[in-house]
Amino acid sequence: MHKHSKPGLGWIFKMAWRDGKASRKKLSLFMASIVLGIAAVVSIQSFSENLKTTITQESKALMGADFKIDSDNPPDERVQQIMDSLGGFQAREVSFASMAAFPQSKATKLMQVRGIEGAFPFYGELETLPVDASQTFQTQAGALVDATTMLQLDIKLGDSIKIGQVTLPVLGQLNSAPGSTAVFSSVAPPVIIPYRFIPQTGLVQTGSQIEYDFYFKAPKADLKALDKKIDPILDNEDADLDTHKSTSERLGERYDNFGKFLNLVAFIAVLLGCVGIASSIYIYIKEKLKAVAVLKCLGANKNQAFLIFLIQVGFMGLIGGVLGTLLGVVFQQFFPWLLEGLLPVDVTINYAIPIMLFGIALGVLMSILFALYPLIGTLYISPLQALRIVNEKTTKSIKAKVLVSLGIFGFIVFFTFWLLKEWEYVLGFVGGVLMTFSVLYGLAYLFMQSIKRYFPQHWGFVARQSLLNLFRPQNQTLTLILSIGVGTFLISTLYFTKDLLLDQASLESDANNPNLILLDVQSDQRADLKETLYVNDLPVIRDVPIVTMRVERIDGQPVDNIRKDSTSQVNRWILNHEFRTTYRDQLIDSETLQSGTWTSEIDDNTLVPVSVSNNFAEDARVEVGDQLVFNVQGVLLETVVGSIRTVDWSQMDLNFSLVFPKGVLEEAPQFRVITTKVPDEKTSAKLQQELVKLFPNVSIIDLRQVLSILEDLLGKMSLIINFMAFFSILTGVIVLIGAIKTSKFQRIRESVLLRTLGAKSQQILKINALEYLYLGVLGALSGVLLSLLSSQLLAIFVFKSAFVPSLIPFLVLFPGIVILVLFIGLSNSLGVIKKPPLVILRKKDR
Template sequence: MAWRDGKSSWKKLILFMASIVLGIAAVVSIQSFSLNLKNNISSQSKSLMGSDFKIDSDKAPNKAVWAIMDSLGGADAREINFPSMVAFPKSDASKLVRIRGIEGGFPFYGTMETEPASASSNYQQKGTALVDATVMLQFSLKVGDSIKVGTTILPIGGSLKSVPGSNAIFSTMAPPVIIPYNFIENSGLVKIGSRLDYEFYFIAKPTTNLQALNDAIGKKLKAEDADLDIHTSTSNRLGKRYDNFGKFLNLVAFIALLLGCIGIASAVHIYIKEKLRSVAILKCIGASKKQTFIIYLIQIAMIGLIGGVLGTLTGVFLQQLFPLLLEGLLPVDVQITLAPQAIFIGILLGVFMSVLFALYPLIGTIYISPLQALRIQENTNSKSTKAGIIVLGLIFGFIFLFAFWILNNFKYAMGFLGMIVITFSVLGGIAHSIMLITKRNFPHSWGFLARTSLLNLYRPQNQTLILIITIGVGTFLISNLYFSKDLLLSQANFETETTSANMILLDIQEDQTENVAATITNKSHTIIDNIPIITMRVHSINNKMVNDIRKDSTSRIRGWVLNHEFRATYRDSLIESETITEGKFIPVITSNELVPVSISNNFADDAKVNVGDKITFNVQGVLIDTEVGSIRIVDWRRMQLNFNVLFPKGVLENAPQFRVLSTNVPNEEASAILQQDLVTKFPNISILDFRQILNVVEKLLDKIGWIINFMAFFSILTGIIVLIGAVRTSKHQRVKESVLLRTLGAKSNQILKIIALEYTFLGVIGSLTGILLSLISSQFLALWIFETPFTPSIIPFLMLFPFITFLVLSIGISNSRKVINNPPLEVLRKESL
């Protein structure tokens, strides 16, 4: 019976099914790709590191670390890497890169891809440099040209396409340049304050239990300011990093699926209304309530099954595009395979969500008496209301469980459910309010066509509510992306005034400071900051040694406080990014008693210290006893140097230190000239040009934004399908209205204008509501999360708003062609068939 009844309504049923296909496709494609990425990262974990495990430190290993490495049979390869400026004599240009000085057969797993291929195996013997391929193209370099690393000039042996241990994202800011290990010392780049990373690579025996090895010597190495990384833990960390992005995309895809399900609920509601006569006849000839309910339940379940299968197949196809969309962001080459878990989830979601969201209108068939159905009279039954509340509870419960499954966090899952409820409620409330306001304050002075189109917004079987919600949510997602991107970029932006630094010079030695400053001022630029930097580590907190704190399993002090090499400074005043919250800032001291230092609030929280507590710092071998004199809130988002630890003047002036200078350059040409001059004279310094950094950040956000747009567009497409379905399911009502108008003398162009105005109203209200709602949410983010002024992007208003409105208008008109073009009698005959 379900099959026979369904055949007569197959066009409507196909539209119901199409409502969830795209949502299922989005969920399956993200789930499948996430599983593939996780499996690839796990299977390629050794290739990502280049070895079985490594020992790394940000300072030269001491005797204890050497002894541990010797007990392991010695390192099979070693590396020193650090950021530095390099010069290209051919083009008189310079670039901030990450120098990697390597000795030994690294990588032992994976490949170092170079052009020519032989360069990766002979660069150490030939004493050549491997330069990042992008840098080679940027500066028109070729094999045989020279690169100046510090005071050393090396020939370029090959272009470097990929190498284990290089992060694709950070490589865009500081691309890798590989040179032989023995050239590091000769380069003259290792100075006081140089930010060096020492890495030692090991090949494990097949019988070695890496996790047991990590448990055995990991804490010992940490006590000596070194770390042991095994390839599995490295891949796990990397997998979690990309897993978070996958969770976000999963939720975006799930919203598209929810929109489709809301479309199903609305369409089934109208579908069941049209089936009231059939339900009544079935009951009159002896069908039970249960039988009539199951007939239509089977139809919806089959729709969900077919939709789930089609959506899953579409999702499996779509996941093939993700390696292209995420090019440059992924740590591995992803081999796409079928993921049975994602396929099962897609089909199950299709059936379950179709039934769940269609359940309430289906339940209505149980409470309809034959007489009520034959008279086509609606009767609100208390039993039906109770059943509706139960179904609504099931829907909310499912949304929460799905979000909890994706996020694995109760609070975040509740937050997602709350966001869904608030967003849909606001859009629904706005739609309902517009209908109510229009009805109460109807513009009687308007012309006939405009009045009729407005009346259509709240006529029987109207779809105003569902259309505004679907259009609004899709528009909300996409426009919110642009506004959020503006917020992120505003955090990294800097002022254009000449008093604000846009270039920072690092690693300047004391004896170079005057000459570097003179080089800057000779180019007519102003020295904005001249900051001394002193490196130090925490020796004890409240007279408890760092090593003892590490061994104390009950300690709540964060590990980074104990292991970090702090770069501190001294001055007699605070800067704009600092605000004292506790204690009093002491600018200068003259005695040798406890030194009152000012610490950042995050340092105080993680070190579990307050004003008056004692901290002893190891300043390059000299112990300095200090007392927490004040705690500061530091605005780390500002593009300037900020410090966790701030000393007063009168303590560190004679300590070994280096300097950081900052200046403002007016344009890219002036920046390039100054950088080239500085690198030629002072090859050891590093230069951060904020313009280049912002350019990299913006490109990265554009790429991520494009992906999110791609996913959010599923919501728009789903909304379009729901719109088509809504128009078709309510077409019978439209046919009667249009035929009546035609009978009364209305012309085709008048009916066309009425329909066009109605869908223009819907498009304008839906898209504008979505944009305004995203504008409000972004403003809240700016005030409460980012705490920054917010200037929204104009793109959603200029492009998204008219595009969505035009799309809604086009669909509405195209689905009403038959009513407009054919004679009234012919239309009525076709509708009665």
């Protein structure tokens, strides 16, 4: 008796290759799901890594020094002693926003005036044209003006710029400077002048927001130790120490928050890819069960049959991971263009090899892990199933499926944590996804049970057959409803969230809202300035008094003691901030009373009731009835929290954290903010020129220019959000196509048998159309409704915003997905109808 050698690993690989090659069309959409999911992860993670690296490398150039000490007030004796102990500053700067006039072009502009003394910057450079202007502007007593402003206002080198009482020649155009941010520079572009001219401008007055910066060059200093030792002391003196490392960390954290949104999109894309893998492999393996049974009849053991298909899946995952990684590397090249104007640095795009390797490994892991559940079925297939259908469920298969399910759950949890970095969000999103799967499964099960129980026996043949198809042996009703429902849910949630983000950032314009704001109006200028507006036929919409003050005590505790108390939960900004407050007798449109009693006016010297914003109350840990003492420019004012207001800070209005009743602050040193509305650009330009001549200290914000800038930025944000949303939507559509396309191979035999028995092509089409209609409507409608609920929860708990649902998912997405399901399903049936039944039945691979 001839003894045959047992098939080895080489035979298993050959079988996997041959079978996979024959089934490549069925597996192509499976691989597409992997490719797009991996591309999303690799592109977003690679770009985030490049952004962090660039910020770290250029942190010194971003600040221009190793560290700086800054304050809103001139340094007192203690701060001066600290700076002397550090060897003294090597450069200093005074900066503030002010109007600047250009006599030659008769133009005016709100600009960020920066008075610099010393060899600043120590790192990086002032990029100017001509190049030597960055060195000569101090000795030649001239100004460096923002290049974009010069272009917009047609300013030439040698023209004059008037800032307050000082007029200087424009010696160079400023292309970039350390310490300037793209967003703020769009609103108030920088102009750099010698430090010695700042006092001569006459713009340092009561209410003016001035920042004092002292720069240090200390390349060998231990900046972390210095920050830990000196910063707490400076905090007590209302000053702050910033190192270039801490600045880059803050920038990194700021863009980490932006990255979380992109990572959420990557999470959705990957999850959709996983759904696509699971659904397509589930149906694919179901079709291969007879082939597995035949292999076992021929002597293959269960492990060999299992490995054949596991190797197939792993190899497809490897190819998908490689292609997805390469596509992700290409995609990340577009990010700097999409984010232009929103980033603090020009990001250098490099290939992040660890992330690329991770992307490839993730493709293999996703494929194998989400294919294991259906693959387990091959281990317990009886050879008898080659002859007839045997539905076997063993204890071993149940145990294996439980272990695989735990593995999938663990993968989703830890992968989500790797993306989002916060357990609160991880548990929320993973819990939401599990709930969605459970609800969709429950709805599909109830739907099938309801049809079984209340089957419409009186319906015609076509309608009855379409319902019966949902219960055919080896049907994919649950699989397809889950795939369609989850895909629709994720796409709809992303769409609702996209709208929520864009609506939250949108700008509303009202005919009654002011479009010109006049800041820092001194009390003795108030009457003359209002008269100037009246002469120009312009209204005074708001005339708001501003009084500056600091918090001195909270509920009897001095702020110095609170600073030293490491257990205190009072937010640091409450203790250090100089508040701009006002007094009035009524609430405004952007405010609603949350708790307490609003006091309009007081006429005695009792404890003053102050109204605080809800964010102030939360950060100061105070409630209605708690006492606060304020230092009003040297005078202590005892108050009690009389009410707490909810303030909509997004509204274009003059909102305040602290509002006092009338009868308290009228005699305190103060300045005014006056608003008006100009009809057109010509009137605005004429008024600004007049006001700059008469009141050089008054800063003018033209909201039309600000709105234009903000709309550009919001347009870029909208482009990013829509781009990433489209990315995930495309993944979802491919998943739906894959799920429906792979299901056609199970419908062919039924359609062929119906034709053999005499059914007409039109009847078969109607049967399939009705079946796909049921699946599409139930899956898509369930997904949209569940996404509506999830988006409402996101609005409440994550975005803290009112949610007004868009009709697009109901009017476009829902019917669109139903039509897509119908189109793909019917296209599957055309091949059966156009060919003779015998030809189709003879095909080994359908």
